[in-house]
Amino acid sequence: MFFHAGHYKPPNMASVARLPSLSSVGGHVTQQMLQQLPSPAKLGAIVTKKRPNAFVKGKRDSGNDEKSVNTKIETERYRNSYMHNLCLDMLKDGFHHSFCELFNLMKHEKEQQQKLGPDSGLQDQPLVQDQPEKLEQMKAHLTAAEAAKRRGKMDVVYSCYLTLATYFEQSGDISFSNHFYKLCLEASVKVLGDGRRKEAEANFNMGVTYEKQEYYIEAMQCFEHFYALTNGRLWQMEDTGRTLFSMACESLQNVYTTLAMQLKTSDPSESIAYLLKAYKVAKEGDDLEGRGDASYLLGCAYLDNDDAETALLYHNEYLNVCQENEDVTGMGKAHRALAKSYEKQMDIESAVKNLESFVELSEKSGDFREQQRACSAIGEMLNTLGKYEESAMYIEKAYKLTKKMQEEENKELVRTEYGIVIANLVMFGLSQAMDTTSTQNIDKLLHWKRSRKDVFAASVSIPRNFSLEKVVDYHGSDEDIKIEQDPEQNENEVIPDVTDTEQTKPVETAE
């Protein structure tokens, strides 16, 4: 029923010009105000004055009226935020895609920050929308890109996005650079006439960004594209002259390797699958070192998987690669790995042979650490084989090296090993003397009992300062005498070792 009262049909246009009085509404005061309301006196006066002009010619209308509008817009600009004005400028010039891009990015950033909450520590970081410099950069390149897009010059679009992506990468706004790399990729697909080189490059860039953020699967996909696109092409980097294809191989290998390492414990077979892929691409690339690394890792993986035979294959390849490269350290590594594989295959002889070359090579390389490792490794091996004299020789060497390196922890470890080996040696001699009775042996035994000095193996010089006696004491008596060569020595570490060798010893001597 109210509607009927208000359903007022204007008889002509004049009724539009002035709001009809709403007689049925409100009290006296309201009535008065209502009459004033629709057309404020001042403004109405201005407008009616200008009105004839306005209809004669649009352009002429400029006079006062336009000025007032302009100043209105001007004053508004003071009130608006920088970002707001920037958006308005873009839109006004017709760059609506740029506007959408920028606006949504800002919105996304803000939402992201809010989502993470005040505890994230991001709250204090300034938003890009409050950084005029970055906004200007974005505006400049986005609008350039949009203009180029309209003209169909996709390569310009691509380079614009690329500039932005690198710009934000340098300024540390990773999500932004990421976004622009994505746009690069989209634009690059449409670049024609360069045999898809731009697409390949965009894929590479995208892959690198993904890799940096540890999205390895995505990175892998990008690199695979890159690889497929560069395969068989002779494109080169302008500055280094390196072919893109070799870069593809290298980056793809890296990603595969990383993925394989991630899966190492959870899914060994998948891990090996990745390593195989890495090996395959490494072989195609011209980088020998990469190929070597791939085969070494693959060998290690197979070894962990108890497939020593295949492991040998790849370790041998690694050795060959290192030989080609004259990489002494690498060769040493290869020999050690080979030795491990042989050991697993119970082919002790080959293992020892490899270890010996490992020692030799490590001496050549002059790296003390490697040398010590080599000596220790071969010493341990020989110890288990029951060749105590040789073992003692190597371990001694290792011990001396640790002294040179001044690494306390390692030194203690090697020292203990040394003790074990020498104890084994004496024990071996003693039991032999006991077994075969002869006057000579009885003499030796008596001498031993008297002096507790080694007389069984003359070939090995046992340093007097080394507390052999304590070790020997331990072997001589049944009681658990503490080894007191060093108060800091960890007993737990030593005692099981000793008993271990003691347990295995009779078996070996029996053989």
Place this chain on the structure above:
Amino acid sequence: MPILGSEEDRQHRKNQQLIRQKQMIELCRTTGQKLLFEGKYESAVPAALAALKFAIQVYGLSSIELVPSYLILGEASIGLNKLSQANEYLSQAQWTVLKTPECGNEIKSRLYRNLGLLEAARKNYFDALSHLSNDVYHSSCAYGTDDIQTSGGYFHMANVFYRQNRLDVAFSLYNQVIDIWNGHLSHLVDQRTREPEVTTGLIGQMISGDNANDIDVLGEAQEAEAIQVLNAVLELREQQTVQNASIMCKVYYTLTMLHFILNDSKQAEEFAGKAKTACENIVSGDAGMAEKISELSKAIEQIETPTS
């Protein structure tokens, strides 16, 4: 004759009145808006006036709630070429907005749209673009850059650029408008075709209450806007001597969807046919599009059969 009731009674009646008034405001505004989109400016005026009257009753004179009515009045005046009149209304609206700092982006957007239209009608294209930019900005703040609410701003900007003879920009904007509508309508069509009981039954406005919950409906004003905008773009596109098949296809397809949602199967079929031919003319081919068109055609047939 009702006698003066108790205090409670009166309170109740007052509340009832208030609710009715608010409903009336809503109804009048929507009607006004719809009439505007249909180009019936003269009839939009009384509706807007009625809305204004109720709004004054409910909210008082300086409330922001009066602004939508002013805006409709302003737009109607522009349509009737009463530009100074429009300026008055819009100035009033702008003043109210200015005095209300907490005024929402939605209203600001509509205000700037009307200001833009006014300037465009005065052929002050530069100012018109400034206002329309503001419209798009505020609308994007309120709804997002790719909402149908924002598309109106793009459309008007496109018109201004078109009149300035900056055709590349204009068509780029028209494309965006079409894209936005395309996205929105696809969403609506998806909702309808996914549920079989809806595709066979009632569609659009006539959906009963319980179904309306999971289906978005195109409002009356939006419907009118869609028809106006899409047809305008189509007309412009068809006028062009060189036509891009894929764009034409998209326009036709969007119109097909619109008529499908409006339950106008005859028109929908017609546009579906045009879309199909356009789709076949795309040089590089577009399998996804062709599939979508044929799917939609099937859905159209489905709504046709039960009625005929």
